[in-house]
Amino acid sequence: MMHLESYWAVPGSIAVVIDVFIMAYCFYCFAAPFAQDKRGARYGGILYCLVTSAIIVFQDKADLYIAYSVGMIGAFLVMCWAERRNYEQKIFLAVTFFALEWLTRSMADILYDHFYDFTSKTDFMKGHPELYFALYVVVLLYYLLLKFVFAMTGIVCIVKAYTYKYAKMAKRELLMLVIPSFAAIIGYEAMRYYRAFYIWETGKLQDIYDLLFFMFCAVFVIMIVVIIMLYQSIKATQEEKLQNELFATQMDSIRQHIVQVESLYRDIHSLKHDMGNHIMTLERLYEEKETAEAKAYSSQLKAALAEMAGEIKSGNPVTDVILQEMMGEAKKKGICFRSAFYYPTDSKINAFDISIILHNALQNALENVDGGESSYISILSYRKRNAYMIEIKNSYTGTIQWHPETGLPMTSKEKMPGSQSGYMQTHGYGLSNIRRVAKKYAGDIDITAKDGAFCLSVMLLLA
Numbered sequence: 001m002m003h004l005e006s007y008w009a010v011p012g013s014i015a016v017v018i019d020v021f022i023m024a025y026c027f028y029c030f031a032a033p034f035a036q037d038k039r040g041a042r043y044g045g046i047l048y049c050l051v052t053s054a055i056i057v058f059q060d061k062a063d064l065y066i067a068y069s070v071g072m073i074g075a076f077l078v079m080c081w082a083e084r085r086n087y088e089q090k091i092f093l094a095v096t097f098f099a100l101e102w103l104t105r106s107m108a109d110i111l112y113d114h115f116y117d118f119t120s121k122t123d124f125m126k127g128h129p130e131l132y133f134a135l136y137v138v139v140l141l142y143y144l145l146l147k148f149v150f151a152m153t154g155i156v157c158i159v160k161a162y163t164y165k166y167a168k169m170a171k172r173e174l175l176m177l178v179i180p181s182f183a184a185i186i187g188y189e190a191m192r193y194y195r196a197f198y199i200w201e202t203g204k205l206q207d208i209y210d211l212l213f214f215m216f217c218a219v220f221v222i223m224i225v226v227i228i229m230l231y232q233s234i235k236a237t238q239e240e241k242l243q244n245e246l247f248a249t250q251m252d253s254i255r256q257h258i259v260q261v262e263s264l265y266r267d268i269h270s271l272k273h274d275m276g277n278h279i280m281t282l283e284r285l286y287e288e289k290e291t292a293e294a295k296a297y298s299s300q301l302k303a304a305l306a307e308m309a310g311e312i313k314s315g316n317p318v319t320d321v322i323l324q325e326m327m328g329e330a331k332k333k334g335i336c337f338r339s340a341f342y343y344p345t346d347s348k349i350n351a352f353d354i355s356i357i358l359h360n361a362l363q364n365a366l367e368n369v370d371g372g373e374s375s376y377i378s379i380l381s382y383r384k385r386n387a388y389m390i391e392i393k394n395s396y397t398g399t400i401q402w403h404p405e406t407g408l409p410m411t412s413k414e415k416m417p418g419s420q421s422g423y424m425q426t427h428g429y430g431l432s433n434i435r436r437v438a439k440k441y442a443g444d445i446d447i448t449a450k451d452g453a454f455c456l457s458v459m460l461l462l463a
Contacts, residue, residue, distance in 0.1 A: 015140045016056055016064075022148050023068070023101055024049035027075060030097050030155045034089060034165045036401065040082030044075035065102075065189075072098045089169040092177050096158065096224060099181035102188050103217040104150035110214045112143040117205055154221050161229040163236060173231070180227055184220040191216060316343035318351050319358060323379070326362040335369055336376040344381075344388050347462045353437045357390060360430035361456055365394040368454065387443070388460045396454035408432065409447065434458060 028045035035041045052071035056064070076094040080087060116139045119125060125135060159165075169177075191213050198206055285294035314320050323339055330337035343354065358379075365377045377394045400409045408431045434456075435445050441460040448455045 011137050011140055015144060017053060018144055019147065020049055020052045020056070020071075022144065023151065024052075026101075026148070026151045026155055027097055029152065030100075030159065031075075031079060031093050033159050034093060034162075035079070035083060036166065037083045040079040043082065044078040047078050048072065048075040068101065069098070086168050088171060088174040092169060092174055095178045095181045097155075099184045099188075099224065100151065100154045100158075100221065103184055103221050104154060105147060106188060106192065107150050107214055107217045108143050108146040110210045111146055112139060113205055114207075114210065115139060115142060150221075154225065157225045158228055161225055161232060163232045164239075167235075177228065177231065180220065180224045184217075184224070187216065187220070314339070314341050314343050315345050316351050316354070318355050319343050322355055322358045322362070326358075326366065326377075329366055330377055333366070333369075334373075334375070335366070338376065338378040341379045341381045341390070344383070344462065347388065349388065349441065349460060349462070353440065356437050357434050357458055360434050361390075361392040361458070364430050364456075365392055365454075368394065368396060368398075370395040370397045370452070383462070386462050388462050390458040390460075391455060392458075393453050393455045395452060396449060397452050400449050400454075408435075409449075431456075 024045045027048050028041050031041035031044060032038055048071040051074045052067045055067040055070060059067075072094055076090060079090045079093070116135070119135060119139070120132065125131060195206075195209065195213060198209065281297065285291075285297060314323055319341065323341060327337040327339065341358075343351070362377065362379070369375050369377055372395070375395045377392070379393075380391045382389050402409060431445065431447075438444050438458050438460060441462075443459040443461055445459070446457040448457075
């Protein structure tokens with residue numbers, strides 16, 4: 001008899017181990033999209049599997065709830081070790097996955113129990129008792145398949161719904177997003193206890209109660225997904241509003257540049273109007289042999305012309321003003337500014353689009369240039385066949401984290417509007433705007449950071 005019981009216990013034990021492996025894989029699929037360093041998700045899944053399996057194997061009649069809880073804590077600690085940032089998000093991942101694991105497990109358990117109960121009582125099985133063991137194995141495989149499908153469905157939905165995976169999660173965000181999971185875990189424990197108690201006392205399943213339990217688990221899985229979707233939608237609206245505000249600010253700045261250009265043209269027109277008087281004055285001074293006075297007057301006139309025209313001649317008055325302003329800001333900060341930029345006057349490229357590129361690129365360079373005596377910003381433009389290239393370089397010795405989806409650097413903007421925490425992780429709206437303009441001309445941008453220099457290359461096709 002004991003031999004027969006052991007014989008029947010083997011598939012169950014194997015199923016438990018396979019179940020642990022399945023959930024470890026599901027954990028990796030859940031955590032990996034949120035991790036910049038995939039080792040945290042990979043090693044976390046491995047430790048989750050090893051710890052949970054060890055408790056189940058080496059502790060007689062181990063409580064699966066406790067075993068999976070300890071395994072989840074170990075996976076959380078590994079994620080924190082691999083990537084020492086955004087701990088709030090890691091708490092969210094651990095709590096949400098734990099709730100998802102037990103909700104989907106219960107759904108699979110209920111279907112497993114009723115399927116086995118129904119098939120084992122059929123006339124065919126009653127007439128073939130030797131097939132009960134095979135039925136047991138088949139039903140176990142059915143259970144594992146259901147568990148995997150339910151868990152992966154929830155994971156895929158959550159990962160897809162969670163848009164800003166690399167954004168820093170604030171404590172208030174964490175509290176809002178984990179409340180449904182905590183409620184699900186507490187409710188699950190209560191319903192599991194009463195279901196087990198009823199089965200133990202009566203020795204049979206209660207269809208209505210199991211249906212309610214199944215619906216409870218399914219509704220909470222859907223609720224977790226929907227709350228994440230709603231929150232991410234709100235966050236996307238805030239991001240769009242913020243980007244529009246920043247873009248509007250840039251437009252105001254460019255309008256100011258255009259006003260400066262108009263003022264420059266008025267000054268030039270005024271100077272042109274008075275040029276006859278200046279020439280007559282110089283001629284009179286030379287006729288009266290007032291050479292020293294004539295030279296002084298000529299020097300003042302040259303200085304006025306130089307101040308009016310500016311040091312930079314790029315071929316377009318709007319880009320002249322932007323480059324002149326940025327050069328002034330660089331000089332105030334003790335940064336060497338070198339310009340070899342020339343506007344493509346014989347092309348259909350709009351000066352407004354070029355001004356967006358210059359303003360964003362040079363503003364980023366001024367904000368992120370590496371300080372010191374050798375700090376610099378340089379801008380260069382040239383044509384290569386039908387491509388117009390712009391290169392902006394600045395000294396930089398820091399480290400850059402790259403956004404895996406956009407390929408743009410990730411920067412921390414302090415106290416940006418729309419950020420509940422006061423801090424928002426972003427991949428740089430300025431670079432996004434530059435890329436948008438480049439794509440308008442069938443081009444793109446390229447970014448490199450090496451040898452103490454950050455280089456942004458922008459390509460625009462002229463035809």
